[in-house]
Amino acid sequence: MQYTIHFSQVLEYIPYLIGGAWISFQIAFLAFCGGMVIGLAGAMAKTFGNRILKAVVSVYVTFFTNTPQLVQIYFIFFGLPQFGLTLSSYEAVLVGMTLNAGAYATEIQRAGFLSVRKSELEAAETVGMSLLQSVRYVILPHLARVLYPPFSNLYIIMTLGTSMAAIFGVEELTGRSFNVNAITFRSIEIFSITAGLYILVTIAASFILLYFGKWLFRVKGKVF
Amino acid sequence: MWASFLEEIPRFFTYYNGIFLLQAGARTIGLSAIGCIIGFAIGFFLAIIRISRERSFLPMRLFSINFVEFFRRVPFLVTLMLIFFVCQALKLQLSVFTVAMITVCLIASGFIAEIVRAGIESVHITQWDAAEVLNLSMAQKLRLVIVPQAWKVILPPAFSFFLSFIKDTALASQIGVIELTYTGKVFNNKGFSAILVFGTILMMYFIISYPLTRFGRWMERKLAISKH
Amino acid sequence: MASYGDDVPVLAGVGFSIEKGEIVSLIGPSGSGKSTLLRVLVGLTKPKSGRVCLDGVPISYVNKKALREARDRFAIVFQQYNLFQNMTALRNVTVAPIKVKKRDPRQVEEEAIALLEKVGLGDKLHVYPDELSGGQQQRVAIARALALKPDILLLDEVTSALDPELINEVLDTIRILAKEGMTMLIISHEMAFVKEVSSKVVFMDEGKVVEIGKPKEILDNPKTARAREFMAKILRH
Numbered sequence: 001m002q003y004t005i006h007f008s009q010v011l012e013y014i015p016y017l018i019g020g021a022w023i024s025f026q027i028a029f030l031a032f033c034g035g036m037v038i039g040l041a042g043a044m045a046k047t048f049g050n051r052i053l054k055a056v057v058s059v060y061v062t063f064f065t066n067t068p069q070l071v072q073i074y075f076i077f078f079g080l081p082q083f084g085l086t087l088s089s090y091e092a093v094l095v096g097m098t099l100n101a102g103a104y105a106t107e108i109q110r111a112g113f114l115s116v117r118k119s120e121l122e123a124a125e126t127v128g129m130s131l132l133q134s135v136r137y138v139i140l141p142h143l144a145r146v147l148y149p150p151f152s153n154l155y156i157i158m159t160l161g162t163s164m165a166a167i168f169g170v171e172e173l174t175g176r177s178f179n180v181n182a183i184t185f186r187s188i189e190i191f192s193i194t195a196g197l198y199i200l201v202t203i204a205a206s207f208i209l210l211y212f213g214k215w216l217f218r219v220k221g222k223v224f
Numbered sequence: 225m226w227a228s229f230l231e232e233i234p235r236f237f238t239y240y241n242g243i244f245l246l247q248a249g250a251r252t253i254g255l256s257a258i259g260c261i262i263g264f265a266i267g268f269f270l271a272i273i274r275i276s277r278e279r280s281f282l283p284m285r286l287f288s289i290n291f292v293e294f295f296r297r298v299p300f301l302v303t304l305m306l307i308f309f310v311c312q313a314l315k316l317q318l319s320v321f322t323v324a325m326i327t328v329c330l331i332a333s334g335f336i337a338e339i340v341r342a343g344i345e346s347v348h349i350t351q352w353d354a355a356e357v358l359n360l361s362m363a364q365k366l367r368l369v370i371v372p373q374a375w376k377v378i379l380p381p382a383f384s385f386f387l388s389f390i391k392d393t394a395l396a397s398q399i400g401v402i403e404l405t406y407t408g409k410v411f412n413n414k415g416f417s418a419i420l421v422f423g424t425i426l427m428m429y430f431i432i433s434y435p436l437t438r439f440g441r442w443m444e445r446k447l448a449i450s451k452h
Numbered sequence: 453m454a455s456y457g458d459d460v461p462v463l464a465g466v467g468f469s470i471e472k473g474e475i476v477s478l479i480g481p482s483g484s485g486k487s488t489l490l491r492v493l494v495g496l497t498k499p500k501s502g503r504v505c506l507d508g509v510p511i512s513y514v515n516k517k518a519l520r521e522a523r524d525r526f527a528i529v530f531q532q533y534n535l536f537q538n539m540t541a542l543r544n545v546t547v548a549p550i551k552v553k554k555r556d557p558r559q560v561e562e563e564a565i566a567l568l569e570k571v572g573l574g575d576k577l578h579v580y581p582d583e584l585s586g587g588q589q590q591r592v593a594i595a596r597a598l599a600l601k602p603d604i605l606l607l608d609e610v611t612s613a614l615d616p617e618l619i620n621e622v623l624d625t626i627r628i629l630a631k632e633g634m635t636m637l638i639i640s641h642e643m644a645f646v647k648e649v650s651s652k653v654v655f656m657d658e659g660k661v662v663e664i665g666k667p668k669e670i671l672d673n674p675k676t677a678r679a680r681e682f683m684a685k686i687l688r689h
Contacts, residue, residue, distance in 0.1 A: 160299040
């Protein structure tokens, strides 16, 4: 019965849960990096590629952004073995999240490319910069400033998205909270603490990303 | 392998299964749509409280901020579990669908509150001053001046949120709500090939989401052109 | 009619009065507190101390009802973004009398049309603000202010945000009101206009009233050092 809330029984599991948060971070980080690489490739393909390449990337992006990440991972985890490719839970989640992130990253990057206005390039030319110089001093800083907020946002979303790995038995934060729940049955207490940990992690991430962005790229914004 | 795959297709796409899938699809859409509508009502209210400058409103403002940040920063699955067990502890005999609906409404209100707030803050502050010196009441200011100008800034991101929310409802399957993802698990457990089953489920989400995405883009274009 | 003294950090030591029919111009450098003074008069900013009196009676900034009643006797036009972008010119003018003062809509509309014709925009009744020039928008804002039948009209740098060729149409409108004897408190940087129209000029600096005088005196021969500095800077171009 949970009329009375007993946190004491659950407190000993907090280090275990924090360890799970670390696993969540790993998954999110790896998938994010992989996604960014795919995103760069995809955006380049859509901007500079031939018609077939553009179509392929379009189909990939449209498909992965219009379907749920959970079902994508279900497909990878349960379906790929039929093609002979069996992945562990952790691998399936990672692949699924990376492909999903890659689709969104492609869109973000492409919007970034399109935002580099011709006038900026012409201004750089008139000042006498070579192509390489205009890339370094004009285009890249502009791109960084424009892309940083949406990518920061994507990262936070992905951090929360790692939670569905629990469904496949991965022992990240949510997965571990399921385990603790199965042992102690103090559900409300456990999931409250888990919620609290996610809030802490995302607030910390928001602040770090914000101040990193302000310092490095002079990006504007606020957390709350 | 392909032989067994092709043999499964007529067994899978039966009339009965089709109805089952369509009902599940309706639940998916229902959860997201109703969640967003109720979420909008709550979120709008929370946003108004948040931007109010009255000193007496401070406790409600703090509540609004905390509420919004909570449901934006906790994963869907964890919130779902929390609501589920709270309802259980309060001895409310609710169906899993109702629990999912409550969860969906709360989460949507958190996200939509921020969207509404951004929309309201996009209206130039002098409009507030001009309305204030004409002695318009708060309700009149919002109804006659602020909201008519804010909704154009609110609608695109709100619709975009609705679209992404359709995908989030997939997680409701974990407490047993018979929506699209759950039916995927059911069929997979019955022995149908995973590729066929989850491929179909993916297609169904796609069929729901893609036209709406296109509509959303069309709507954004129209809003950018039109003025009043 | 109104006298005022205050020591909010922005405004400290303001004291002057306006008689009915007077046109008082407030001049001074940016940040001297001129706009803040107007905002206090209409109750947008609450003063921490001091008094504003209407007809000798102090305005209460604490009692909401009293504030609204006092506010009723003022009307203000801001530098920009005055008009409600989602309403036509006519609707902008009629919305307050109908919705707040609850007057008869038909009568309000007749008066509104007359006012808009007076400011020279009788042909733009059903036009939206984003289709009007800056000068036209300001004139509609003046018409809207007049629709409230105020005792005093407050004008906060109403031409400062306008392109040069649009300034005169607004100044002409103010000239008409001056001739009709409207009591006005004007903040402006248009010194020639200030000299022409005002019955009294108040020079403010750093939140205080530094000098008060007749237009010719203050603008041509300021008595205080700070006023002289300011006039020298302004007249240089």
